[in-house]
Each structure stands twice: as structure tokens, then as C-alpha cells.
Amino acid sequence: MYTAGIDIGSVSTEVVILGEGGVKGYSVLDSQVDIEKTAEEALDMALDMARLGRKDVAYSVATGYGRNNVHYANKQVTEITCHAMGAHYLFPNTRTIIDIGGQDSKAVALTTDGPSGPRVVDFCMNDKCAAGTGRFLEVMARVLDVDIKEMGPLSQKSTKEINISSMCTVFAESEVISLIHQKHNKEDIISGLHTAIARKVLSLVQRLDIREEVTLTGGVMKNVGVVEKLQQELSPRKINLPEEPQIVGAIGAALLARKYVCS
Amino acid sequence: MTIVEDQRKRQREFFTLQFQKRLKRPRGYSPLKSSQARERAMFRLLLESFREGSSVVWKSTFVPSEIIYSLGAIPLYVESFSAVASAVDICPPMLDTSERCGYSRDSCTFLRAVLGASHKDILPRPDALVSTSYYCDGDPKIFDIFAEEYKKPHFYLHVPYAAEAGWAIEALAEQLEEVTIELAKVMGKPFDKERLSEIIQSSNEARRYLLRANELRRHVPSPMLGCEAIDYIASITQLWGSPELVRISRLLCEELEERIEKGVAAVDPEQFRLLWCHLRPYYNDEVFNYLEGHHKAVVAFESVNLITWKEMDPEKPFRSLAEKLLANPAIGPYERMTREVARMIRDYQIDGVVWMSPWGCRHFNSMAQLVKDGLRRELDVPFYILDLECIDKRNYSKEQVRTRLDAFIEVLGGRKEGCTPQV
Amino acid sequence: MWKEYLKEDSRGVLQYAPVDRGKIGYLSIHVPEEIILGAGRLPYRLLGRGKPVKRASAYLPKTFDPSVLDSLEGAIEGEYGFLEGVIVANVSDAHRRLYDAWRLCGTPKNVFFLDVPKGADALRVKTFSLALSALMREMETALDVRISPEGLREAIGLCNETRVLLQRLAGLRRQKRPPLSGHDFFDVVSWAQRNDKSYVNQKLRLILQELEMARGNGTVGPRLMLTGSPLGSPELISLIERLGAQVVCEDLCTGMQYFSDLVEKDSPEPLNALARRYLDIPTARMADTRARWGYLHKMAEEYDVDGVVYFTLKFDDIYLFEYPFIRNKFQKAGYRVLLIEAENFLTNVGQIETRVQAFTEMLG
The missing domain is CATH 3.40.50.11890 (Rossmann fold)
Structure with missing residues (x-):
């Protein structure tokens, strides 16, 4: 039996096909204005990879901001629960999940106490401020005139980290512009930005009771620079990084779909 | 600024129109008669204050309206005015005006809406202004600025932080007496202690009914929607001391008793019972409708309806009013608030707490995490700090709020076995 | 030379303040x-x-x-x-x-x-x-x-002396070319707030001796007043002064508010005297906006300022609510006002520099 998990985020859309023995196929697409169309395309791509057709999918769960716009999904669950379930599936000792997405960042606390498996006990999300989200990096990449995907590798070449002290996106933008004018290396500035984002996200995580192990999820975790800074800030706790951090929510959704179809 | 009757008439007509618009607004529930009476009473009070010959005293949250009624004046509770303005959707231009004047968008929207409204001169003009040091820092400051603008006296009450210290009651009672006597001078009439005693008695009577209503709301399933109940703001309403409040609260009790007797549940089937802390979004009912209608999670009680003071002694009005003010759990160290929240959780068999945090509300935001952590030490109840705006609909994102509420309901569901999936 | 006095606090202070x-x-x-x-x-x-x-x-x-x-x-x-x-x-x-x-x-x-x-x-x-x-x-x-009434009275004497000395020091800044910069003044006040008072008083006398003789070599750039949220460091002041203006007075708790008034001496009830004086400091948090404006206006006149910089920390409500009122008052009295909003330490330096420089050019 196969189930599908569809995660429609503000930046990207992911679909995971789950079968006996694990993930059979997945896809990642940029989210388009037409959410439904993107969701269809992503589903077909993932099914192609799994060599399956739509009729093979017994149940599907949609999550993410566009979750209510996926007409083929049987049920909608928030990305908070889905990321937690996905992270727990990949790393069963996970108790805290940190997810940095395009427009939201969140920290989730999980428990496995009780008879019926893992469940979310507490969570925190960013407020209207974009400082700890993928959006923040996007704005800064534009100011620095670099590809957002290069930010991670570039930051690793940093020799002298620059302190970006501003917590506010608007202030940080002006701070970065001054730094560019002062002829600081882009690499060093980027490294500083990664620290700033890690600090901001940490302020969310701290509001929960942080338990080990901590699993990092979400598209921004593809950025090695951010991951490194988070590891430093959270040290010495045990940190897990999934191979494909951005599909964890979709994995969680597919897992929940399996649960629903069985119950 | 000289007031001409023509202006007052226009203001009155403007608000009458707004009120009629408001009454026609569709609701997700059929309100109790008492709630409708309450809403009418609030508007009547506002319209009264535009009448020639009316004396109006602007007050901030904790200034006891009892003393204002005792002088035959009408209290204008300014933050409550912003709530009304938001409900009838006239806030955006008021907020824009305040921003143009230079007020920061990071500050309290309740106060900024009033600042904008005063700039546009659509408010009933004050004869005097009274503020207290609680809730917030902004109040006394802008009241003094208003006082200068309207060329009227401003009286400031310092509510001691050490609410439980012996000297605090005396110190506050003395200030209350002083303010009342000064206000009487402004109104040009002698202070009538007997009148105040009568009003204290009426306030006591309403308190007894509202306490009874709060008790009735403990019933499972809840007889009343939070969406409707929260508007009573029993802890701070400016109707305290008015005969209307006695009538309204008596009617409320009767209606709740009737509902319980007939087995009417506000939310059917009642899945979860929530405690809501802080006020509400006034620009629409969406959040409450979503929780109570869609998720069947009834807001069983609200922190703003909490009555913490004891019955007042009409013979000692100032001392009693001081005690009433100081009984507020928002005063003093955060442990006082934690204690009350814990009590409400137990009294109302609460499954989860939603602590609303508007961006500009320093006072309430600042306690959120402290109270959450404090509760975690003694009670295992999910607690979510929800970023949500009270007044400015332009700072409300439906989807963002829904995702957070959905996730919170999933957390509550996870605790009730069988309600949601476990992997 | 006089700046050395501020540096030797760790050693010099010992003779006045026993370690325990x-x-x-x-x-x-x-x-x-x-x-x-x-x-x-x-x-x-x-x-x-x-x-x-x-x-x-x-x-x-x-x-x-x-x-x-x-x-x-x-x-x-x-x-x-x-x-x-x-x-x-x-x-x-x-x-x-x-x-x-x-x-x-x-x-x-x-x-x-x-x-x-x-x-x-x-x-x-x-x-x-x-x-x-x-x-x-x-x-x-x-x-x-x-804590005895005598102890309080003695302390009042000591603190009043600091206040008088700092008032004299501040007075020097009324000169056309003040002998000390705003940055210097900030350093003196925060030093005075952290060291033994008798030691501070003695050193302040020496500082005054030197500076009352000295001639200012400050710029002739616009004379500015700084007011608003508390500043923990002189960073903003030095930024302003680097750009050619001079901060000649500041309504800050790390500035002139600290010695705004004396406590009534030899009062039979020293506690009441203290209560009166410490409530009389016209800080922005006090409700009386008229007294506050009177104090600010008087300062602006006495120090002959050309413009006012109003600084607010983000989310510092007292100032966020006061600013438009004070700005209007200053503008009506003929002063230009520049608003600077920042975090606790200056992160948006480039942004602030542009604003301050434009303001200075405008006043110049």
C-alpha cells in the first residue's frame, strides 16, 4: 500500500510517496502561483520516480500553507505536526524539531511518552517578523548579489566572521549595505548573517524545553552555513540533519496518511 | 477648540450610523438577549457623551468608573472606544493619522487609534481625564498629552506595585479620594458621599450576578460561546456602577441558567475547552468562529472576565475601590497572574490555553513566557502564545493564524487518545 | 590630561572605598x-x-x-x-x-x-x-x-556635591567652543555613576580646575541637544561629533538628568526629601508633559542649541509615545528635530550616518 504526503510551502512544494519499507519516490518543485497545478506536477513526478500511478495511492495528506488548496488530498494536517512526525520517523530519538522554512520558522517539542506513539506537546513560531526565516536570507542574497544557493558554500570560505548585530530585517539590510561599503568580504558577511539567523531561531527554540535529540528540517537547512551555526549554538546537544531536510514535512504527511488509512 | 453644537450633532449622527451598521453585521451565532442589551448600553453611553450638557471623563483601563458615575458624569474608556471603532471598521484611517503624526507602528494600536481619533476630532470631548499606572506605560503619557490638547485637567493615580503590602491600600484610597474631590470641583458640584455609596452598592449587585454567571460557565458543555462572553470584559468594563450592568448581568444569569436547564451547549459536540487570555480581535469574529465553529473548541472562559475583588463596603468607598483595583492579578510580580491562570484552568476544566499577544502590547506580551513557564512547573496543560492583533485588521493574516490554531488543536487532539492519528 | 583621572579608578578608588x-x-x-x-x-x-x-x-x-x-x-x-x-x-x-x-x-x-x-x-x-x-x-x-537617617543625610551631602560639580562641568559646555566633547561628558557621567562618591568628587574638582582654564578646540559645527531613550554607550554621540556637529547638552539618564536637581539638605525627614527630588527628575516616564517640556526647552535655550536629536530604542514605548509631542513643541519653538530609531547598540550605522549628516548640513 502506498500513501502520499504533499507539502506546499511558500517557496517550494514537495511530494513524498511512502510504501512498505520507506520512501519510494519524492519530488521538489518551486511553488508557483497556481498551487493546484504545482501540486499535481509534483505528485506525478514523485509517482514517476516510484514507478507508480495515481490509482496506487491509497490515501494522501496535504500540509504547508497551501494545504487547503490540494483538491486530491484526503486530509489536511499542519506542517507543525508533519515535520515532527517526519523527523521522528527518520530519527526515532528526536524530541525537538527546528524547522526553517521560507516564511515561517518553528520549534516543536515532541514526546513519545504514552501508549500511542509520538505526539507534539508544544511549539513556537515566528511572529510577523521575517528575521529568522528563509525570506531573511533571500533579502540578504539580493543585497549581496549572490545566488541564495551559494550562500552556504561561500560562508565556509570566511576567515573572519563579522558580527551582524541587528535582529530586525530592515536594520540588518542597512547594516549589510554599510558592511559592503566598508569593503568587507562577502564571505565574512554571509557567515555573520548565518549566525544572526541561527540566533534568531534559537530565541524560538529556547522558549520550549529543549530535549535531545534535535532534528533540523526545512529548505534553509540545505545551507551548510546555517546548519553549522545552529550546531554551534546548540552544542553539545545531539543534532540530526536529514539528507533531504526539505522533504521531512512531506514524509510526515505520508506517514499520517498511512495511519489514517489503517484506522 | 470650542465645541459647537453642530459638531456634536454630526459626531452623534456619525456614530448612530456606525452602530446601525454594526447591528446589521452577520454573526456566526445568535446572541443572548443580555449580550444585545450590553452592546446597546455601550453605544448609548457613547451617544450620551455627545449630548449637550453631558460631562465626560476620559479614563484608562483601571480607573473605577464608579467615581465618575457618582459625579453624574459619563466615563469614556478610551481603549474600549478603539475596540468599538475597530468593530465598526473606522480604525484604519485613525491609525494612519496617528502614524502621520509620528507615532510608531510598533506601539499599542488601542492607544494609537484614540490618538488618531482625537486628531480627527471625532471623540466626545473630555471635561477631565483620569489615568492609572496600570496596565501600561503609554496611558498616563498620552492622557497628559490629551489634557494639554483639550486644555482639561488630567489626574493620575499611582497604583502601588506592591499590591499585597499593607500600605498600598491606604496610599491608593487616599489618591482615589483626592481625585474624586478634584473631579467634583471640575464638574462644579459637591462630592456626594451617599451617591457614591449607592453606586458602590449597585456595583456590588452586578458583581454578584457576574460572579454567578462565571460560576454557571463552569458547566460542561459550556452554555456560552467565548466569542460572545469576551465582550463583557467583566474585569474592566466601564459599566461598573451603572444600573444597566445590574440588569444586564441579572439577565445573563437567567439566560445561562435556562440554557443549562434545557441542555443547550454553545458548541456541539464540545471537543475541547479553552482558556483565552487577553482581549480579542475586534475587527472580525473569524478566530473565535474558527475555534468554536470549525474545531468545536469552545472558549470556556476568558481572563478578562475574571472577578478577583471582594464585595465592597459602601461605607468605605475609597478603601473598597482601592482594594478592587489592587486585586487585579496584572499588578505586581508575574506569579500573581500565574496563580490566577492556574485557578481558571482548574475551575473551568481547561484543555488548552491561548495567550493572545498583540505586537504592540508590551504589558501582556512581557508576561506570556513567564506565565507559561510558571504554569509548566505545576500543571500539564498546553499553552500557546498566539501573535494576533486586536484593532488593526491590516495586521491580521487569516492563513497564518489558522495554521497556528490548527497545529494547537492537533496538539490538544494528540492528548485525547483516539481523536487524532498517532504514527 | 584630565582624562587620566577616569582611567585610574580601579587603583585610585581603593583609598576611598575599602575592598569589603x-x-x-x-x-x-x-x-x-x-x-x-x-x-x-x-x-x-x-x-x-x-x-x-x-x-x-x-x-x-x-x-x-x-x-x-x-x-x-x-x-x-x-x-x-x-x-x-x-x-x-x-x-x-x-x-x-x-x-x-x-x-x-x-x-x-x-x-x-x-x-x-x-x-x-x-x-x-x-x-x-x-x-x-x-x-x-x-x-x-x-x-x-x-540605614539610619544620619547615614542618609551624610549620603545626601556627598551626592549633592557630585551634582553641583557635574552641573559646573556641564556649564562649561555653554561656551561657544566647549572644552570637552559630548563623548567626553558622557564618559565622565557614567564614571561618576560607577565609582565611590568622595573619590569622584575629589577628581571632579581636579577635572574642573583643568577644564575651567582650558580653551575649547571643538568644531564650530552645529550645536545639538540629544534626548530620548537611555544610551548605554557614547557610540551615538561620537558618531554625531565625527560628522561635524557638537553635542552640547543631553537630556539623558546617562547625561544631565543625573544631576538635574539637588536633594534638600539637612531635612528632618531625609526620606521625604529624597522622594521629592527623585520624583522631580523630569524624565520621559513621568506623566507631567508640561514640566518635561519646560525642562527641555530651558535646556535648549541655555545651551544655545541649533537642533535636537531625539533617539528612541525600538519598542521603548515611553519615548515612542512622547516623541511626536516633544517634536511638535520643539518645532513650534523654532528648533529642528531629527529622529533616530535604533537597537541597543548601533547596528544600522550607515543609515544613521546619512540622517545625521544630512541634518548637520541642513543646520550648517
């Missing part, structure tokens, strides 16, 4: 230093660390007075561990919660609270006296001392 005299920290200048002195301790003003906040945000919201978050971070990190206690005053919502959070997770463990009314009339003074005596009783128990 503990220090009590305080954050707001509405906290009477005389009470700390009366308890046989040294008052020590906390001015923040100017570093990013990490752990403090686990307790308090981010939309919060950044200087308070900074103080809490220092308390969590143990940076104030050398203090015997700290007094937090009820000057804002932020400070009330600082008191809560500090008790939970900060050092030192002795955290005292002082309630401060926002008015200075008779009943408010009476309330404040009651709050002060409650604080004294608490300190007496925690520190095992007795």
Missing part, C-alpha cells in the same frame, strides 16, 4: 543612590553590555526594550556577579518583567524592587516615600544592615 564595601547595582536614575550609600554600599549604575542577546529571549519577548533584554542577558551570563545586589525600579513594563526574569535566572540573587510613581505632587511623593521605606526595610534584612 559591596556594590549594589541599579538601572534607573529614579533609584536614590543615597539609600545604597546609607546601607554602607557603593552604588553602581548598570549601563548594558552592547552585545547581541541570546538567552534573555527565552524569558522575555523580542518586541521589548532592548536595553532591558541586554541587562537580563548580562544577569544570566553572570556579568554582574560582582554585585551584592541589584535594584530594579518600576519605570516601565520592561523593567517590571526584568525584575521577574532576573529573580528566576540572574545573578546577583538579591534583587530588590522599587516602585516609582509617575507624578511628583504631594500624594505621589507620599506614596514614593512609603515605597522607599519598604525598599530600605528589605535591604536592611537582606544585607543585615541598618
Whole structure:
């Protein structure tokens, strides 16, 4: 039996096909204005990879901001629960999940106490401020005139980290512009930005009771620079990084779909 | 600024129109008669204050309206005015005006809406202004600025932080007496202690009914929607001391008793019972409708309806009013608030707490995490700090709020076995 | 030369302050230093660390007075561990919660609270006296001392002397070319807030001796007044002065508010005298906007300023609500006003530089 998990985020859309023995196929697409169309395309791509057709999918769960716009999904669950379930599936000792997405960042606390498996006990999300989200990096990449995907590798070449002290996106933008004018290396500035984002996200995580192990999820975790800074800030706790951090929510959704179809 | 009757008439007509618009607004529930009476009473009070010959005293949250009624004046509770303005959707231009004047968008929207409204001169003009040091820092400051603008006296009450210290009651009672006597001078009439005693008695009577209503709301399933109940703001309403409040609260009790007797549940089937802390979004009912209608999670009680003071002694009005003010759990160290929240959780068999945090509300935001952590030490109840705006609909994102509420309901569901999936 | 006096505090101070005299920290200048002195301790003003906040945000919201978050971070990190206690005053919502959070997770463990009314009339003074005596009783128990009226009177004399000397020093800045910069002045005041008063008084006399003879070599750029949120460091002042303007007076708690008035000497009731003086400081948090404006206007006239820089910390409500009112008053009185909004330490320097420079050009 196969189930599908569809995660429609503000930046990207992911679909995971789950079968006996694990993930059979997945896809990642940029989210388009037409959410439904993107969701269809992503589903077909993932099914192609799994060599399956739509009729093979017994149940599907949609999550993410566009979750209510996926007409083929049987049920909608928030990305908070889905990321937690996905992270727990990949790393069963996970108790805290940190997810940095395009427009939201969140920290989730999980428990496995009780008879019926893992469940979310507490969570925190960013407020209207974009400082700890993928959006923040996007704005800064534009100011620095670099590809957002290069930010991670570039930051690793940093020799002298620059302190970006501003917590506010608007202030940080002006701070970065001054730094560019002062002829600081882009690499060093980027490294500083990664620290700033890690600090901001940490302020969310701290509001929960942080338990080990901590699993990092979400598209921004593809950025090695951010991951490194988070590891430093959270040290010495045990940190897990999934191979494909951005599909964890979709994995969680597919897992929940399996649960629903069985119950 | 000289007031001409023509202006007052226009203001009155403007608000009458707004009120009629408001009454026609569709609701997700059929309100109790008492709630409708309450809403009418609030508007009547506002319209009264535009009448020639009316004396109006602007007050901030904790200034006891009892003393204002005792002088035959009408209290204008300014933050409550912003709530009304938001409900009838006239806030955006008021907020824009305040921003143009230079007020920061990071500050309290309740106060900024009033600042904008005063700039546009659509408010009933004050004869005097009274503020207290609680809730917030902004109040006394802008009241003094208003006082200068309207060329009227401003009286400031310092509510001691050490609410439980012996000297605090005396110190506050003395200030209350002083303010009342000064206000009487402004109104040009002698202070009538007997009148105040009568009003204290009426306030006591309403308190007894509202306490009874709060008790009735403990019933499972809840007889009343939070969406409707929260508007009573029993802890701070400016109707305290008015005969209307006695009538309204008596009617409320009767209606709740009737509902319980007939087995009417506000939310059917009642899945979860929530405690809501802080006020509400006034620009629409969406959040409450979503929780109570869609998720069947009834807001069983609200922190703003909490009555913490004891019955007042009409013979000692100032001392009693001081005690009433100081009984507020928002005063003093955060442990006082934690204690009350814990009590409400137990009294109302609460499954989860939603602590609303508007961006500009320093006072309430600042306690959120402290109270959450404090509760975690003694009670295992999910607690979510929800970023949500009270007044400015332009700072409300439906989807963002829904995702957070959905996730919170999933957390509550996870605790009730069988309600949601476990992997 | 005179700047050397500020540097030798660690050594020089020893002869005035025996090592065993503990220090009590305080954050707001509405906290009477005389009470700390009366308890046989040294008052020590906390001015923040100017570093990013990490752990403090686990307790308090981010939309919060950044200087308070900074103080809490220092308390969590143990940076104030050398203090015997700290007094937090009820000057804002932020400070009330600082008191809560500090008790939970900060050092030192002795955290005292002082309630401060926002008015200075008779009943408010009476309330404040009651709050002060409650604080004294608490300190007496925690520190095992007795604070006597004589002790208070002696401390009043000492602090008044500091005030008079600082007033004289500030007076020098009325000259066309002041002998010391705004940055220098900031350094002197924060030094005076952190060291033994008799030592400070002696050194201040020497500083005055030198500077009263000296001739200013400051620029002839526009004379500015600085007002607004507390500044923990002179960074903003030096930025302004680097760009060719001169800060000649400041309505700041790390500036001239600190010595705005004297305490009534030899009062039979020293506590009441203290209550009156400490409520008379016309800070922005006080409700009386007329007194506040009178004080600011007088300062602007006395120091012959060309323009006013109004500084607000993000989320510092008192100033956010006061600013438009004060700006309008200044503008009506013929002064130009520049608003600078920033975090606790200057992060948006480029942005601020452009604004300040344009302002200076406009006034020049």
C-alpha cells in the first residue's frame, strides 16, 4: 500500500510517496502561483520516480500553507505536526524539531511518552517578523548579489566572521549595505548573517524545553552555513540533519496518511 | 477648540450610523438577549457623551468608573472606544493619522487609534481625564498629552506595585479620594458621599450576578460561546456602577441558567475547552468562529472576565475601590497572574490555553513566557502564545493564524487518545 | 590630561572605598543612590553590555526594550556577579518583567524592587516615600544592615556635591567652543555613576580646575541637544561629533538628568526629601508633559542649541509615545528635530550616518 504526503510551502512544494519499507519516490518543485497545478506536477513526478500511478495511492495528506488548496488530498494536517512526525520517523530519538522554512520558522517539542506513539506537546513560531526565516536570507542574497544557493558554500570560505548585530530585517539590510561599503568580504558577511539567523531561531527554540535529540528540517537547512551555526549554538546537544531536510514535512504527511488509512 | 453644537450633532449622527451598521453585521451565532442589551448600553453611553450638557471623563483601563458615575458624569474608556471603532471598521484611517503624526507602528494600536481619533476630532470631548499606572506605560503619557490638547485637567493615580503590602491600600484610597474631590470641583458640584455609596452598592449587585454567571460557565458543555462572553470584559468594563450592568448581568444569569436547564451547549459536540487570555480581535469574529465553529473548541472562559475583588463596603468607598483595583492579578510580580491562570484552568476544566499577544502590547506580551513557564512547573496543560492583533485588521493574516490554531488543536487532539492519528 | 583621572579608578578608588564595601547595582536614575550609600554600599549604575542577546529571549519577548533584554542577558551570563545586589525600579513594563526574569535566572540573587510613581505632587511623593521605606526595610534584612537617617543625610551631602560639580562641568559646555566633547561628558557621567562618591568628587574638582582654564578646540559645527531613550554607550554621540556637529547638552539618564536637581539638605525627614527630588527628575516616564517640556526647552535655550536629536530604542514605548509631542513643541519653538530609531547598540550605522549628516548640513 502506498500513501502520499504533499507539502506546499511558500517557496517550494514537495511530494513524498511512502510504501512498505520507506520512501519510494519524492519530488521538489518551486511553488508557483497556481498551487493546484504545482501540486499535481509534483505528485506525478514523485509517482514517476516510484514507478507508480495515481490509482496506487491509497490515501494522501496535504500540509504547508497551501494545504487547503490540494483538491486530491484526503486530509489536511499542519506542517507543525508533519515535520515532527517526519523527523521522528527518520530519527526515532528526536524530541525537538527546528524547522526553517521560507516564511515561517518553528520549534516543536515532541514526546513519545504514552501508549500511542509520538505526539507534539508544544511549539513556537515566528511572529510577523521575517528575521529568522528563509525570506531573511533571500533579502540578504539580493543585497549581496549572490545566488541564495551559494550562500552556504561561500560562508565556509570566511576567515573572519563579522558580527551582524541587528535582529530586525530592515536594520540588518542597512547594516549589510554599510558592511559592503566598508569593503568587507562577502564571505565574512554571509557567515555573520548565518549566525544572526541561527540566533534568531534559537530565541524560538529556547522558549520550549529543549530535549535531545534535535532534528533540523526545512529548505534553509540545505545551507551548510546555517546548519553549522545552529550546531554551534546548540552544542553539545545531539543534532540530526536529514539528507533531504526539505522533504521531512512531506514524509510526515505520508506517514499520517498511512495511519489514517489503517484506522 | 470650542465645541459647537453642530459638531456634536454630526459626531452623534456619525456614530448612530456606525452602530446601525454594526447591528446589521452577520454573526456566526445568535446572541443572548443580555449580550444585545450590553452592546446597546455601550453605544448609548457613547451617544450620551455627545449630548449637550453631558460631562465626560476620559479614563484608562483601571480607573473605577464608579467615581465618575457618582459625579453624574459619563466615563469614556478610551481603549474600549478603539475596540468599538475597530468593530465598526473606522480604525484604519485613525491609525494612519496617528502614524502621520509620528507615532510608531510598533506601539499599542488601542492607544494609537484614540490618538488618531482625537486628531480627527471625532471623540466626545473630555471635561477631565483620569489615568492609572496600570496596565501600561503609554496611558498616563498620552492622557497628559490629551489634557494639554483639550486644555482639561488630567489626574493620575499611582497604583502601588506592591499590591499585597499593607500600605498600598491606604496610599491608593487616599489618591482615589483626592481625585474624586478634584473631579467634583471640575464638574462644579459637591462630592456626594451617599451617591457614591449607592453606586458602590449597585456595583456590588452586578458583581454578584457576574460572579454567578462565571460560576454557571463552569458547566460542561459550556452554555456560552467565548466569542460572545469576551465582550463583557467583566474585569474592566466601564459599566461598573451603572444600573444597566445590574440588569444586564441579572439577565445573563437567567439566560445561562435556562440554557443549562434545557441542555443547550454553545458548541456541539464540545471537543475541547479553552482558556483565552487577553482581549480579542475586534475587527472580525473569524478566530473565535474558527475555534468554536470549525474545531468545536469552545472558549470556556476568558481572563478578562475574571472577578478577583471582594464585595465592597459602601461605607468605605475609597478603601473598597482601592482594594478592587489592587486585586487585579496584572499588578505586581508575574506569579500573581500565574496563580490566577492556574485557578481558571482548574475551575473551568481547561484543555488548552491561548495567550493572545498583540505586537504592540508590551504589558501582556512581557508576561506570556513567564506565565507559561510558571504554569509548566505545576500543571500539564498546553499553552500557546498566539501573535494576533486586536484593532488593526491590516495586521491580521487569516492563513497564518489558522495554521497556528490548527497545529494547537492537533496538539490538544494528540492528548485525547483516539481523536487524532498517532504514527 | 584630565582624562587620566577616569582611567585610574580601579587603583585610585581603593583609598576611598575599602575592598569589603559591596556594590549594589541599579538601572534607573529614579533609584536614590543615597539609600545604597546609607546601607554602607557603593552604588553602581548598570549601563548594558552592547552585545547581541541570546538567552534573555527565552524569558522575555523580542518586541521589548532592548536595553532591558541586554541587562537580563548580562544577569544570566553572570556579568554582574560582582554585585551584592541589584535594584530594579518600576519605570516601565520592561523593567517590571526584568525584575521577574532576573529573580528566576540572574545573578546577583538579591534583587530588590522599587516602585516609582509617575507624578511628583504631594500624594505621589507620599506614596514614593512609603515605597522607599519598604525598599530600605528589605535591604536592611537582606544585607543585615541598618540605614539610619544620619547615614542618609551624610549620603545626601556627598551626592549633592557630585551634582553641583557635574552641573559646573556641564556649564562649561555653554561656551561657544566647549572644552570637552559630548563623548567626553558622557564618559565622565557614567564614571561618576560607577565609582565611590568622595573619590569622584575629589577628581571632579581636579577635572574642573583643568577644564575651567582650558580653551575649547571643538568644531564650530552645529550645536545639538540629544534626548530620548537611555544610551548605554557614547557610540551615538561620537558618531554625531565625527560628522561635524557638537553635542552640547543631553537630556539623558546617562547625561544631565543625573544631576538635574539637588536633594534638600539637612531635612528632618531625609526620606521625604529624597522622594521629592527623585520624583522631580523630569524624565520621559513621568506623566507631567508640561514640566518635561519646560525642562527641555530651558535646556535648549541655555545651551544655545541649533537642533535636537531625539533617539528612541525600538519598542521603548515611553519615548515612542512622547516623541511626536516633544517634536511638535520643539518645532513650534523654532528648533529642528531629527529622529533616530535604533537597537541597543548601533547596528544600522550607515543609515544613521546619512540622517545625521544630512541634518548637520541642513543646520550648517
